Amino acid sequence: MPAIHVQYFAILREQRGLAQEELVVTVATAGELYEQLRQRHRFTLPLARIRVAVNDEFVSAETTLRDHDRVVFIPPVAGG
Amino acid sequence: MPAIHVQYFAILREQRGLAQEELVVTVATAGELYEQLRQRHRFTLPLARIRVAVNDEFVSAETTLRDHDRVVFIPPVAGG
Amino acid sequence: MTFRLSPSPIDPAALALNLRDDAAGAFVSFEGWVRNRNEGQAVQSLEYEAYAPLAEKEGARILTEAREKFRVTGLACVHRVGHLQLGEVAVWVGVTAEHRGEAFEAARYVIDEAKARLPIWKKEHYAGGATAWINCATRGDHAGSAANPPA
């Protein structure tokens, strides 16, 4: 089972209560991991409103996670 | 016959060789005055490319000139 | 042609100076300012948080796209991060071009794409002490309020 690094920003950081953590993944895809974390930590945003980045690039939620991946779940942005 | 003040700018000032003059008008309209001055001073711009201002407002070339009018013939502009 | 994040105040005059170019006849700049109201609420200050490595990559991509789409001579964008007070510059875009049409269009393209795509988030602080992450409101959630953040 892959061990990954997750970094949280903005509303997810506040709802998780920390900025990053190491996790051993028991699901296959980034989207499945978000759903698991959302239920565990009561994230308010549904997966449909989240974008995913792995190793500092945007990827689809169907991306399979691999050992040492750095994963970021991106809430709706509001720059500018 | 009305006595008027004419002010020249840019290419007309250079072609006339002075910036302003007092004239006693022997024609009726501003456009007719321009044609007269154009022939007298060999202005290169035809009336069709000139706009006319009287007393610091745009007017049509058909405007009748009156005593003490301040007349400006406006070559094609190039601000900005 | 640069994109960067800035933790310190943005200086538009200095940034414009970097774009000076005798071949350019037109310069268009956009500044996003922190304003005192948003959707009817009195804003006191705000915070920008960025996922920096990806924001910098995506910002550079936006500038490259603008350069491909429009005939410009130079362009740059700086986005502020951290805690900002009213009136501060949150984002700056500058574009030079031979002619003004391309400069206007490129500047508009850069700010539109930056707002839509950069992984940057904004938290507004309101007069009463409440806060909200903009665009992150959900059903049953009071305007995205994080007045009672979980532990």
Place this chain on the structure above:
Amino acid sequence: MTFRLSPSPIDPAALALNLRDDAAGAFVSFEGWVRNRNEGQAVQSLEYEAYAPLAEKEGARILTEAREKFRVTGLACVHRVGHLQLGEVAVWVGVTAEHRGEAFEAARYVIDEAKARLPIWKKEHYAGGATAWINCATRGDHAGSAANPPA
């Protein structure tokens, strides 16, 4: 909301400061710069001459029209007159608005109308010593050249 002619160098930073407004979220500015080429000729400097009383009236009318057409919070325009060197700012337009779309459109409107309507003329000085009043060329006339001005 002001239009004016300036015989001295334009200071965009100072002009932008005058438009500061905590209700505005967007600021768009346009600067016209003296560039080193025009239609294939090497430009060394240029002169702007204005029919000041009418230029000021017409400039104020353009700003009033922009305010009526677009939802802006502030706007201003300054046009330089006199002899300008390469890189100098010939014209500056600044617009603030709550939202960026209106600020971009109003700035574009003001500069387009200013260029088309203000009674201001531009004489370019070229590398070889020749000069030309821009837009004033006529048939049989070498690009409007006034290299041999009549007495």
